[in-house]
Amino acid sequence: MNRRDLLLGxxxxxxxxxxxxxxxxQAVGAADPLRDPTVAGMRRAVVAPLDNDEAIKTIERRLKxxxxxxxxxFTCRTTDFTCTVSPALHREVVALxxxxxxADQIVDxxxxxxxxAILLKPRAEGFNVLGYVLxxxxxxxxxxTIGFVLLRxxxxxxxxxxxxxxxxxxxxxxxxxxxxxxxxxxxxELES
Amino acid sequence: xxxxxxxxxxxxxxxxIWVMAVAFLPAWRARxxxxxxxxxxxYAIAIALWxxxxxxxxxxxxHDFNVEYVASYTSRNLPDYYLFSAFWAxxxxxxxxxxxxxxxxxxIAQATTSRRxxxxxxxxxxxxxAVIVFFLSVMLFSGSGNPFERLSFTPADGQGLNPQLQNPxxxxxxxxxxxxxxxxxxxxxxxxxxxxxxxxxxxxxVAIRRWTLLSWLFLSVGITLGMWWAYVELGWGGYWAWDxxxxxxxxxxxxxxxxxHSVMIQEKRGMLxxxxxxxxxxxxxxxxxxxxxxxxxxxxxxxxxxxxxxGYFFVAFLLLAGTISFALLYLRWPDLAPEGQLDSLASRExxxxxxxxxxxxxxxxxxxxxxxxxxxxxxRGTKITVGPxxxxxxxxxxGLALLALTGIGPLIAWRQTSVANLGRQFVFPLAVGLGVAxxxxxxxxxDGYALMALGLGGFVAGTVSQEFFRGARARQRIHGxxxxxxxxxxxxxxxRRYGGYIVHTAILVYFVGFSGMAFVVTKExxxxxxxxxxxxxxxxxxxxLTHLGVSQYDALNRRVSAASLELYRDGRRVGVIAxxxxxxxxxxxxxxxxxxxxxxxxxxxxxxxYLVYAGSVDGTERSTFRITINPLVWWVWAGxxxxxxxxxxxxxxxxxxxxxxxxxxxxxxxPEAVExxxxx
Numbered sequence: 074m075n076r077r078d079l080l081l082g083x084x085x086x087x088x089x090x091x092x093x094x095x096x097x098x099q100a101v102g103a104a105d106p107l108r109d110p111t112v113a114g115m116r117r118a119v120v121a122p123l124d125n126d127e128a129i130k131t132i133e134r135r136l137k138x139x140x141x142x143x144x145x146x147f148t149c150r151t152t153d154f155t156c157t158v159s160p161a162l163h164r165e166v167v168a169l170x171x172x173x174x175x176a177d178q179i180v181d182x183x184x185x186x187x188x189x190a191i192l193l194k195p196r197a198e199g200f201n202v203l204g205y206v207l208x209x210x211x212x213x214x215x216x217x218t219i220g221f222v223l224l225r226x227x228x229x230x231x232x233x234x235x236x237x238x239x240x241x242x243x244x245x246x247x248x249x250x251x252x253x254x255x256x257x258x259x260x261x262e263l264e265s
Numbered sequence: 266x267x268x269x270x271x272x273x274x275x276x277x278x279x280x281x282i283w284v285m286a287v288a289f290l291p292a293w294r295a296r297x298x299x300x301x302x303x304x305x306x307x308y309a310i311a312i313a314l315w316x317x318x319x320x321x322x323x324x325x326x327x328h329d330f331n332v333e334y335v336a337s338y339t340s341r342n343l344p345d346y347y348l349f350s351a352f353w354a355x356x357x358x359x360x361x362x363x364x365x366x367x368x369x370x371x372x373i374a375q376a377t378t379s380r381r382x383x384x385x386x387x388x389x390x391x392x393x394x395a396v397i398v399f400f401l402s403v404m405l406f407s408g409s410g411n412p413f414e415r416l417s418f419t420p421a422d423g424q425g426l427n428p429q430l431q432n433p434x435x436x437x438x439x440x441x442x443x444x445x446x447x448x449x450x451x452x453x454x455x456x457x458x459x460x461x462x463x464x465x466x467x468x469x470x471v472a473i474r475r476w477t478l479l480s481w482l483f484l485s486v487g488i489t490l491g492m493w494w495a496y497v498e499l500g501w502g503g504y505w506a507w508d509x510x511x512x513x514x515x516x517x518x519x520x521x522x523x524x525x526h527s528v529m530i531q532e533k534r535g536m537l538x539x540x541x542x543x544x545x546x547x548x549x550x551x552x553x554x555x556x557x558x559x560x561x562x563x564x565x566x567x568x569x570x571x572x573x574x575x576g577y578f579f580v581a582f583l584l585l586a587g588t589i590s591f592a593l594l595y596l597r598w599p600d601l602a603p604e605g606q607l608d609s610l611a612s613r614e615x616x617x618x619x620x621x622x623x624x625x626x627x628x629x630x631x632x633x634x635x636x637x638x639x640x641x642x643x644x645r646g647t648k649i650t651v652g653p654x655x656x657x658x659x660x661x662x663x664g665l666a667l668l669a670l671t672g673i674g675p676l677i678a679w680r681q682t683s684v685a686n687l688g689r690q691f692v693f694p695l696a697v698g699l700g701v702a703x704x705x706x707x708x709x710x711x712d713g714y715a716l717m718a719l720g721l722g723g724f725v726a727g728t729v730s731q732e733f734f735r736g737a738r739a740r741q742r743i744h745g746x747x748x749x750x751x752x753x754x755x756x757x758x759x760x761r762r763y764g765g766y767i768v769h770t771a772i773l774v775y776f777v778g779f780s781g782m783a784f785v786v787t788k789e790x791x792x793x794x795x796x797x798x799x800x801x802x803x804x805x806x807x808x809x810l811t812h813l814g815v816s817q818y819d820a821l822n823r824r825v826s827a828a829s830l831e832l833y834r835d836g837r838r839v840g841v842i843a844x845x846x847x848x849x850x851x852x853x854x855x856x857x858x859x860x861x862x863x864x865x866x867x868x869x870x871x872x873x874x875y876l877v878y879a880g881s882v883d884g885t886e887r888s889t890f891r892i893t894i895n896p897l898v899w900w901v902w903a904g905x906x907x908x909x910x911x912x913x914x915x916x917x918x919x920x921x922x923x924x925x926x927x928x929x930x931x932x933x934x935x936p937e938a939v940e941x942x943x944x945x
Contacts, residue, residue: 104793104882104885104886104887105794105814105886106884106885107815107817107826107884109817109824110881110884110885111848112846112848112856112860113817114826114846114860114879114881116881116882116883117889118882119791119889120789125788125789134654143506143508151789151877151891152501154862189648189649190648190650192650193653193655195651195655199645200644201641201649204641204651205655208626208630208659209663211626212626215626216622219619220610223607223610226608227608230608
């Protein structure tokens with residue numbers, strides 16, 4: 074091979090490489106195989122339209138994944154990509170949804186199959202009601218008690234101070250303007 | 266090194282028992298040298314535990330895989346900073362870390378406590394040593410807590426560190442949370458010492474002021490860093506999942522926050538002594554409860570260590586510590602009678618009391634929700650789940666009430682406020698709050714809770730800015746200072762008060778961030794190289810992402826598959842965003858864990874674009890992604906920074922004050938002058 078052939082061959086090889094690279098970068102829809110697919114996590118299925126359906130997501134957010142992750146089905150299937158349970162539960166939800174079941178019917182079906190523990194928010198019935206109302210009731214009752222005690226104490230103090238500010242009838246002691254203001258204010262507070 | 270470590274642990278255990286005996290046996294406690302003995306023994310315990318800690322760190326760094334703990338949590342190709350953090354990656358190491366920090370804090374408390382409170386120190390040393398002895402007993406006698414246990418063989422390489430722990434956040438987050446949990450022991454020890462010695466005046470409260478703030482600050486930083494770690498590492502796109510262990514960290518934070526407020530009433534009015542002691546005891550017990558939750562396996566959590574029998578030790582300790590503490594409180598009940606009375610509903614004391622009520626109410630509801638599944642199973646025999654929807658339903662209204670009180674408290678004077686004064690104080694903050702709510706309503710926001718959170722945020726912002734404005738204006742009027750100088754001096758001379766207001770601002774900034782979670786948008790998609798996907802944000806932007814391809818390469822201890830997407834916002838190129846799958850390997854190239862995911866985040870003031878590479882289709886570059894728009898997340902981290910700033914200002918020791926042009930005699934009265942001007 075002479076120098077001319079070598080030069081032409083090199084230019085040709087470079088041009089081919091560049092063209093190939095351009096093809097790769099511009100080709101829409103390319104799906105070249107990965108060098109080592111085993112280190113890229115579990116193989117994924119193509120996303121179906123119902124995977125993004127808000128109604129499906131809402132249902133899945135009410136149900137706990139049973140893999141032990143403590144997450145809801147939607148969060149688990151879109152977070153823990155090693156989990157095989159949440160995609161299966163998702164397929165169940167989609168199947169029931171496609172059968173025309175309502176959200177509540179789908180949730181009921183899951184409860185019938187997996188028990189009450191699959192609900193992320195226990196139903197507000199029976200003993201569970203205690204879970205919902207006790208913190209709020211305790212806070213409310215304590216606040217009401219504090220408020221009641223403080224109001225009573227305030228009224229008692231006003232009642233105790235008012236006679237002291239008023240001279241006994243017939244003593245003939247005149248009130249100063251400041252004392253009269255204080256008395257008016259105390260009486261107004263008492264009446265309110 | 267492990268022999269030395271074992272020896273150090275046993276030495277610390279015996280020293281701890283010795284300190285307890287000196288501190289609590291009446292005959293020994295009465296000796297004049299008891300205090301010095303306790304102090305020196307506390308220093309010796311700290312030194313012994315540092316020897317044990319250095320022994321473990323050395324074993325980790327020299328890859329002594331004959332040590333079971335080293336083999337379980339490290340590998341030869343683990344970067345040095347993760348070798349360092351592997352100390353607290355497992356149960357055994359974290360127990361040693363706990364006891365190490367506690368011994369160090371106990372020694373510092375002995376060394377730095379003012380002479381005025383020295384008579385409390387023997388009992389303080391006794392309590393801290395009792396807790397140290399408990400943790401050392403768990404390590405040495407439970408059979409699953411000793412980090413120096415050896416294997417019968419030496420593996421060629423260790424199992425490596427869980428990929429989720431290989432994150433910079435995990436180098437800082439657990440120690441911060443531990444520092445918060447552990448430092449609560451010091452206020453608790455002072456509280457018990459006050460009860461034991463019958464010195465239940467305001468002295469112990471003053472002695473622990475810095476410790477309570479420090480503890481609260483560490484807990485706050487630890488919780489916020491935990492939220493950040495969950496956000497960037499776990500890949501589900503949120504930062505708080507009401508996980509039992511997250512809840513356990515929140516519980517002592519809530520009771521400590523309540524204490525930081527109610528202790529002011531004790532200092533100013535001599536009231537709520539019993540309540541404050543109860544809060545400190547509760548905070549300590551809740552910090553131990555958090556440790557129990559993480560380690561017992563009694564409640565399922567993503568954070569749990571390997572299940573073991575040490576849960577029983579913690580239950581026994583919780584019962585014992587609770588019984589002794591509340592029995593002491595009961596015995597001293599008559600000594601703790603209040604010196605004053607709450608005068609009025611319209612007083613700052615009452616506002617603080619309601620603030621305490623809400624904080625403790627939230628703590629109770631979180632604890633209640635965390636334990637309710639166990640209770641339900643015990644009562645009904647039915648397993649139930651209490652997840653985020655339950656906690657949100659119960660706690661969001663309480664949280665909003667707390668936010669409102671954050672704005673109300675500073676507007677009300679101590680003892681009593683007249684109606685006219687209330688009117689003057691509330692007009693501006695209420696106008697700001699209503700203005701924000703109406704503006705957002707007009708702009709189309711319809712989520713009720715988010716509207717309330719942002720409206721109340723406006724109210725709190727109005728309160729805080731009014732306080733700063735009035736204080737600075739008073740200084741300007743009195744001293745003729747420039748506005749920035751007046752503000753700087755206002756803060757530096759009233760650090761506790763204005764540092765507290767900065768913390769209040771941080772809380773409102775957090776709430777702004779939390780409100781963004783009501784508007785999250787998520788989309789899953791599968792893209793071939795060159796294909797695009799669009800997603801609309803709640804702020805009306807359109808993001809376009811084009812799949813550029815997946816590159817695979819080897820890094821130090823992992824094989825990486827990185828998917829890159831070109832990002833456009835409203836047609837303008839923003840940059841390239843990448844998300845990775847990581848397969849961690851040991852030094853022989855053998856996979857150690859399941860592949861993990863590293864998310865890609867593009868963040869700004871308004872919203873985060875959060876990209877997760879879910880995996881490849883049929884082993885090709887065609888990939889599935891989850892794209893999420895998380896509004897206002899930046900504000901959560903900003904709230905964390907502001908909170909640390911406010912906390913540091915509040916606890917910063919007195920000393921440096923910006924030079925004042927006025928004579929010293931007059932400047933010594935300035936705080937009162939400003940205080941009066943502001944309250945008036």
